[in-house]
Amino acid sequence: MVKCLTVLLTILIHNTCLAINVTFINPSVPGTAFWDRVSAAAVAAADDFDIQLTILYGRDNRIFQYKAIEQAIAAEITPDYIIFMPYDGNAVQSYDLIEAAKIPFVTIERTLQPTEQAELGQPQQKYHYWLGEIFHNNVNAGKLLADALIEQAVKGANKKSLTAIGIAGSFSGESNQRAEGLKQSIDAHHNIELLQVVPAIWSRERSRHIILQLTERFGDIDIAWAASDSMALGVLDSLKSGYDKMNPKLAIGGIDWTVEAIQAVKQGDLAASVGGHIMQTAWALVKIYDHHRGIKVFTKGKNSESYDLEVIHNKNIMHYFILANKVNWRAVNFKQFTRSYTKQDHYQFSFRLIIEALNNNSD
Incomplete structure (x- = not known):
């Protein structure tokens, strides 16, 4: 014993x-x-x-x-x-x-x-x-998102040239690198003009106001690139608020694969979300x-x-849509x-x- x-x-x-x-x-x-x-x-x-x-x-x-x-x-x-x-x-x-x-x-x-x-x-x-x-690679992440948004916007447009804006996060290296990816994608497309990149400090609320201000400044905008899903959803909030100066076909997307963003992609409200x-x-x-x-x-x-x-x-949304539910990682x-x-x-x-x-x- x-x-x-x-x-x-x-x-x-x-x-x-x-x-x-x-x-x-x-x-x-x-x-x-x-x-x-x-x-x-x-x-x-x-x-x-x-x-x-x-x-x-x-x-x-x-x-x-x-x-x-x-x-x-x-x-x-x-x-x-x-x-x-x-x-x-x-x-x-x-x-x-x-x-x-x-x-x-x-x-x-x-x-x-x-x-x-x-x-x-x-x-x-x-x-x-x-x-x-x-x-x-955050540069690649930003470029991947921009490429997807441009593809979506081009499909729904009836004009030769399109305009894009970027909503960055803070002044961190991460945000700057993602924004650099956006610029690289724009540079590779001769028919897309990048109007401005504005930091929203990763805030959904700030992005709501920024997209309204940019719309007032530039008029019709075709692409809204955001460095995070939360900020992309802020742009979507403003689009759904009934503000009639915004382009109803605005291609919006962000980075993070949040549940709400994935659901919005399935509903057709967001064009893309990058993550992993x-x-x-x-x-x-x-x-x-x-x-x-x-x-x-x-x-x-x-x-x-x-x-x-x-x-x-x-x-590919249906392949990934399981991520919109509570995930059983086990x-x-x-x-x-x-x-x-x-x-x-x-x-x-x-x-x-x-x-x-x-x-x-x-x-």
């Missing part, structure tokens, strides 16, 4: 030692449509990997984000890894703080201005505990899981994109994305596999 208890105790201690403790600093607040989905997918992935996931909140502010990192470091059980999104203005201080605590960390998104990004260098160089990044980055923290956990098991998945100095975003429009076996499982030398972070799993288990 004593021998059995000893063996059981040894197993329990062994399993406890193997458990991975990860803290994710969600940069927003609970109740935010996009970031709630990021957390939900991450929780499901953590369950598949037997990871103890703690979620703290940065409250949409770099000061509160820094305090959340301090809280994670001071926790009774020090996390084995920290996942967070660097903020403009204090990214260096945040990196210094975690580096001094000697906690390995993974960053998500590329949201910084080029000068601050350059000051950080590349993973595992200046900051040895910075394992790597999980990010997509709701998986970014789950992808970080996939790589941490492999790294913890001894697989070399983080490369010193590597800065290439981890995955691509995709566009939802009227042609229907996805996240171990299928690990190199521990696939034995491959690279990751296939494709949303196609996510959708297949969700649709196959929708009953």
Whole structure:
């Protein structure tokens, strides 16, 4: 009996030692449509990997984000890894703080201005505990959205040249990069004129007013590109308000794949929504899981994109429409994305596999 208890105790201690403790600093607040989905997918992935996931909140502010990192470091059980999104203005201080605590960390998104990004260098160089990044190309995201909106607008137009406006987020690197994608798309279409790009600070309410002001200034507008779904929905709010100076065929779209935006695409109210980055923290956990098991998945100095975003429009909406409901992320076996499982030398972070799993288990 004593021998059995000893063996059981040894197993329990062994399993406890193997458990991975990860803290994710969600940069927003609970109740935010996009970031709630990021957390939900991450929780499901953590369950598949037997990871103890703690979620703290940065409250949409770099000061509160820094305090959340301090809280994670001071926790009774020090996390084995920290996942967070660097903020403009204090990214260096945040990196210094975690580096001094000697906690390995993974960053998500590329949201910084080029000068601050350059000051950080590349993973595992200046900051040895910075394992790597999980990010997509925001320029490509902005271009992907603009291309979809232009295609939609051209189909419904009875004139040779069209006009477009852009509603950007803040003055962050993320917003600037998405707006650069818009400009690149416009430059590739000789018959589209970009009238103005105006920041709405990611606010739906502000975008409602901005589109009215731009309509007053420029008259008929054919394309309204927005750096987020929330701001695109603000434009839609104004269009549906009965303001008769707005183009009823206005092609509107945003980025994030929020539930409301996907529903609006199905209804034909939005022309497109670009997304896929709701998986970014789950992808970080996939790589941490492999790294913890001894697989070399983080490369010193590597800065290439981890995955691509995709566009939802009227042609493929039914394939993606499951995302407009409450998603059962536990229907996805996240171990299928690990190199521990696939034995491959690279990751296939494709949303196609996510959708297949969700649709196959929708009953």
